[in-house]
Amino acid sequence: MKKALSMLLNKEFTSDDDRLTYQSYEKLALICNVCGELVFFKQGIERVSHFSHYKDTGKNKCRWRTQTHDSTQNTDSEAKKQSLEKFQKKIQDIIDEGIIKYQKISSSQLDDGRHQRRILVARRDGGKSLVNQYQIDINSWLSRFYEEREHIQNLALSLYHKKLSKIQCQVFSNITHYLCLPASEDILRKILYYVFFLLNKEVALNNDFEEVCSKVIEIISFADWEEEYKRAKELVDTSKFEQNLLTSKGEDGEVSVLAPEKVQTRPAKKVKLVNLSNAKSLATNSLEWSGMIAHIPCKVTLVNSHNHWQLEALPIQNIPSYPLLYTLANKAINDYWQEEEVFNFLISPIDKELRRLDELASKTEDVEMIQKIGLREANLEKLKDSVLGKRKLDPKTLSECSEIVKQSIAKADYKPSPIDPYYSRYILAQFYFLQSNEDKIVYLLDDYMSHKITSSEVQTALNFLRLVPGNLDKKFPDKKPSLKELQDFIIPLFRSKFGGQSRGSLELKLREEKGKILIDVIYNNKVQLTQLLTIKMPATPGKNQGKVSTKVASSLDFENRRVFEKFLRTKDGRFVAQAMNQLTTLANVFLSRNFNTLVGENKVGKSKKISEIIGFERSKQGWGQIKKGFIKYLLPFTSASDVKKGKLLWLNSNKVLNAQDLENLIIKIAENWSKWHRKDQEYIPLGDTQALTRDPQNLVFMLIKIMTERPHIEQIAWKHTLDWICEIVNLPIGFRATNGVILTPDALYGSHIEKWEHRIKIQLIDLLLESNSGSIEGWLQCSVDRLYQALESFKPDYETTLNSDILKHLDAMHNALSIAQKVEDGKIR
Numbered sequence: 001m002k003k004a005l006s007m008l009l010n011k012e013f014t015s016d017d018d019r020l021t022y023q024s025y026e027k028l029a030l031i032c033n034v035c036g037e038l039v040f041f042k043q044g045i046e047r048v049s050h051f052s053h054y055k056d057t058g059k060n061k062c063r064w065r066t067q068t069h070d071s072t073q074n075t076d077s078e079a080k081k082q083s084l085e086k087f088q089k090k091i092q093d094i095i096d097e098g099i100i101k102y103q104k105i106s107s108s109q110l111d112d113g114r115h116q117r118r119i120l121v122a123r124r125d126g127g128k129s130l131v132n133q134y135q136i137d138i139n140s141w142l143s144r145f146y147e148e149r150e151h152i153q154n155l156a157l158s159l160y161h162k163k164l165s166k167i168q169c170q171v172f173s174n175i176t177h178y179l180c181l182p183a184s185e186d187i188l189r190k191i192l193y194y195v196f197f198l199l200n201k202e203v204a205l206n207n208d209f210e211e212v213c214s215k216v217i218e219i220i221s222f223a224d225w226e227e228e229y230k231r232a233k234e235l236v237d238t239s240k241f242e243q244n245l246l247t248s249k250g251e252d253g254e255v256s257v258l259a260p261e262k263v264q265t266r267p268a269k270k271v272k273l274v275n276l277s278n279a280k281s282l283a284t285n286s287l288e289w290s291g292m293i294a295h296i297p298c299k300v301t302l303v304n305s306h307n308h309w310q311l312e313a314l315p316i317q318n319i320p321s322y323p324l325l326y327t328l329a330n331k332a333i334n335d336y337w338q339e340e341e342v343f344n345f346l347i348s349p350i351d352k353e354l355r356r357l358d359e360l361a362s363k364t365e366d367v368e369m370i371q372k373i374g375l376r377e378a379n380l381e382k383l384k385d386s387v388l389g390k391r392k393l394d395p396k397t398l399s400e401c402s403e404i405v406k407q408s409i410a411k412a413d414y415k416p417s418p419i420d421p422y423y424s425r426y427i428l429a430q431f432y433f434l435q436s437n438e439d440k441i442v443y444l445l446d447d448y449m450s451h452k453i454t455s456s457e458v459q460t461a462l463n464f465l466r467l468v469p470g471n472l473d474k475k476f477p478d479k480k481p482s483l484k485e486l487q488d489f490i491i492p493l494f495r496s497k498f499g500g501q502s503r504g505s506l507e508l509k510l511r512e513e514k515g516k517i518l519i520d521v522i523y524n525n526k527v528q529l530t531q532l533l534t535i536k537m538p539a540t541p542g543k544n545q546g547k548v549s550t551k552v553a554s555s556l557d558f559e560n561r562r563v564f565e566k567f568l569r570t571k572d573g574r575f576v577a578q579a580m581n582q583l584t585t586l587a588n589v590f591l592s593r594n595f596n597t598l599v600g601e602n603k604v605g606k607s608k609k610i611s612e613i614i615g616f617e618r619s620k621q622g623w624g625q626i627k628k629g630f631i632k633y634l635l636p637f638t639s640a641s642d643v644k645k646g647k648l649l650w651l652n653s654n655k656v657l658n659a660q661d662l663e664n665l666i667i668k669i670a671e672n673w674s675k676w677h678r679k680d681q682e683y684i685p686l687g688d689t690q691a692l693t694r695d696p697q698n699l700v701f702m703l704i705k706i707m708t709e710r711p712h713i714e715q716i717a718w719k720h721t722l723d724w725i726c727e728i729v730n731l732p733i734g735f736r737a738t739n740g741v742i743l744t745p746d747a748l749y750g751s752h753i754e755k756w757e758h759r760i761k762i763q764l765i766d767l768l769l770e771s772n773s774g775s776i777e778g779w780l781q782c783s784v785d786r787l788y789q790a791l792e793s794f795k796p797d798y799e800t801t802l803n804s805d806i807l808k809h810l811d812a813m814h815n816a817l818s819i820a821q822k823v824e825d826g827k828i829r
Contacts, residue, residue, distance in 0.1 A: 001032065002016075004039050005030070006029060010170040011236075013030065015042075015051055021642065022041060024041050025038065025040040026086065027231070028236070029174075036177055037062070038084055038178075054183075088187060091175075091179075092186075092190070094228065095191070095223050097223065098221075098222030099120060099222055123194055123197045124190055124194050125193075130200070131196060136196070138192065140205055142189065145213075146181065146182055150177075152213055152216075152217065153173050153176050155213065157170075159214070160217075168226050171225055172220070192216065195215040195216055287301065289586055290412070291406075291409060292327075293568075293579045294578045295575060296567065296568055296569075296579075297316045297319055297405065299314050299409070302431065302586065302590050309590075310431070311430075311583055313426045314415075314423070315426075319408045320405075321353055322376070322379070323401035323405050324405055326398060329346055332346055332387060333386070333387065333390050335574075336390075338572055341575075344570065345569075347387070353380060361373045422566075426566070426567045427559055427563070428559050428564065428579070429583050430534075430557045441473075441478070441479075441480060441537055442535075442536040444533075444534040445469050445519075445533055458521055458529060461494075461508065461521045462521065464498075465521070471489075471490075472489075480535055481535075486510055490508070490519070505523055506522070506523050508520070516532060517534075517535070519531040530560075532560075558580055561576065564579060567579075625697070626697045630697045630700055631662045633703070634662055634700055638656060638659060645738060646738050647735070648733060648734070649733070649734055650732060650734075651733065651734045651744060651748075652776070669728050669729055676724075676728045685720050686702055686703065687706040687710065689706065699721070699724065703718070714737075715737060715741070715743060718737070718743050722734065722735060722744065726745035727745075732748060733745070736766070739806065740766070741805055741809045742759075742763050744758070744759055752820035753824060756820055760810065760817065761787060763813070764788065764810075765780065767795065767806075768787070768795075
């Protein structure tokens with residue numbers, strides 16, 4: 001679906017509008033032009049950007065609803081936090097605020113928001129009691145509103161056209177129509193209960209419908225829709241857009257400024273509350289850092305443990321409640337936490353603190369104390385309302401609270417709590433250094449479940465498991481064993497040690513879970529502990545050009561997801577991902593600060609410069625800077641960016657590269673850089689210029705510079721970039737330009753005929769996949785003529801609807817194929 005209507009602006013938006021973000025569905029209240037139900041925005045990556053319905057409730061049919069909605073909503077809307085329930089709650093809260101304000105639910109100025117809301121809920125419950133008392137069929141009332149929604153919308157317009165401006169009146173009628181749809185059943189039901197309470201009589205559907213209808217419209221009008229209209233208008237006001245300038249130092253040290261590009265209006269997330277650079281060394285090869293991992297105040301230590309290092313975290317308690325709540329509230333507003341997390345970490349603790357203050361106030365007659373309590377209650381209520389309304393907090397108060405939290409964390413003792421088991425050490429990750437000149441595979445065994453207390457019987461099995469890595473070294477020194485080979489070797493060995501006991505109360509089980517080999521010790525039919533078996537393969541032959549004897553692991557082995565969920569007190573994957581990113585940064589700080597103590601004579605490896613270890617000897621920059629720059633410049637062309645640009649894609653799957661793909665790509669480039677046949681050339685062609693072959697970061701920086709300064713040759717520049725990347729890593733990476741034209745590297749092909757046939761197929765298949773027809777594997781087996789036949793079946797009007805650049809590109813490739821075939825046949829010499 002290409003178009004959607006904003007209820008709040010009464011304006012139509014197209015899916016290619018650069019101002020749209022994943023949050024636009026909520027901020028602009030986007031609905032389907034046909035059925036009026038809420039729709040969410042799907043950014044174009046594998047497919048063209050479009051709007052999509054939420055899961056079909058079975059109560060409403062729309063010609064724009066497709067069969068794919070039910071199967072794709074989890075990945076397309078929920079993954080982007082585009083929740084129908086979240087939007088409905090927002091509308092419900094706006095209506096509730098309006099009722100409280102205009103119906104004067106609380107006549108006392110001393111009554112707080114909690115008391116007012118309790119009265120509101122009590123009145124709804126009173127209306128519900130009347131429904132039960134008079135046996136009112138609420139479902140019939142709801143059905144009547146669905147049937148009469150057009151009439152109700154017109155009635156709303158007629159009642160308020162003189163009281164509101166034209167646009168505000170239209171917005172109000174849009175909301176009224178939306179609330180009379182089946183998808184808004186819960187909201188309308190609550191409004192009806194409140195209306196029944198106000199009328200306080202037995203209402204009949206046929207006789208009292210108009211009266212009830214007018215009251216419902218009146219209730220809806222109480223809400224401040226004008227304020228919502230203003231907020232939505234600000235979001236799409238192009239005069240308020242900010243533009244980014246991408247700057248970078250060039251060869252001569254001058255700062256070159258790349259042309260600004262349009263950016264989305266999504267607020268910037270403030271993830272880092274504490275600078276990671278304040279990490280301090282405790283001793284050789286160890287590190288301590290204090291701050292907030294995701295949303296948990298804690299201390300983190302990285303210490304040596306036999307053949308590896310461990311990242312241990314300890315949550316900190318006894319931090320002043322109000323500053324901590326204020327700091328977390330700011331994080332929740334900026335990071336858009338899910339409703340469940342907002343309630344668990346903010347609303348519930350605030351309510352708990354308010355109850356404590358109420359109880360404290362009831363036990364004292366000290367006027368000064370009561371005034372202080374009243375002020376604190378007012379501040380907490382204000383904070384609660386700000387969180388629920390996602391309003392920015394006072395920056396001065398936020399700064400003061402953040403400083404208090406920071407100092408409290410810094411002063412806290414690194415000791416587990418003897419009372420509360422939650423405040424104990426959590427092993428979150430391991431960090432390994434392995435020698436690359438080892439001929440054998442390295443086997444490591446680690447605890448997979450933290451905080452397990454084992455019985456004496458289980459300890460005997462644990463003692464046995466400690467011998468397993470040594471046994472595996474002897475049994476499988478050169479070939480990585482499969483799961484079955486491990487089971488066939490370890491289980492009989494275990495049973496031979498424990499005899500009949502192993503067939504009774506003590507057992508061992510090997511299993512694979514998400515690529516990890518896990519060993520469970522089972523006692524009395526319960527899993528008592530789980531060990532993680534890590535199998536580290538030797539470095540690939542030729543890696544690091546034989547210049548060092550060290551392979552430094554650039555990534556962490558994280559603990560079980562359940563450990564993170566227990567530590568973070570949530571199952572929200574965003575918190576887990578955020579925590580892992582922070583831990584990765586900490587590990588990199590550790591690596592950079594301790595490199596000299598880890599690499600050298602009689603240490604992990606021989607002493608060499610980082611640039612020589614990675615292979616970019618001629619570069620003046622270190623590996624970390626090269627890697628960071630390469631990823632930064634190419635990130636806008638991956639699925640990690642919502643910016644409307646062309647995208648890098650895998651030609652064998654038609655999937656857009658993600659941020660992790662870029663990480664793996666630069667590592668692959670580093671491994672193969674010395675084998676690249678053009679590495680020793682000082683310059684290589686790039687667009688209409690020459691670029692220094694110093695390192696991959698320099699090459700992609702020059703690509704971005706060319707695209708900005710001379711966009712008319714960007715396709716040539718991309719083609720040259722794809723060529724040198726493919727030459728180094730031999731991976732099928734292409735580029736889909738913003739006009740839909742797909743570029744592929746010459747290095748993939750052995751002949752000109754093969755090259756042009758494949759490129760034509762890739763372009764046609766991209767159009768077929770856009771129509772959700774077939775798979776790339778199947779289409780690649782077909783001839784070019786068969787692909788054109790399929791395209792005419794699935795997209796009969798493709799010649800009139802396609803971008804003209806794609807048609808010209810196809811014609812040019814067919815001409816090139818024709819010439820290549822004539823050359824092959826000897827007709828052209």
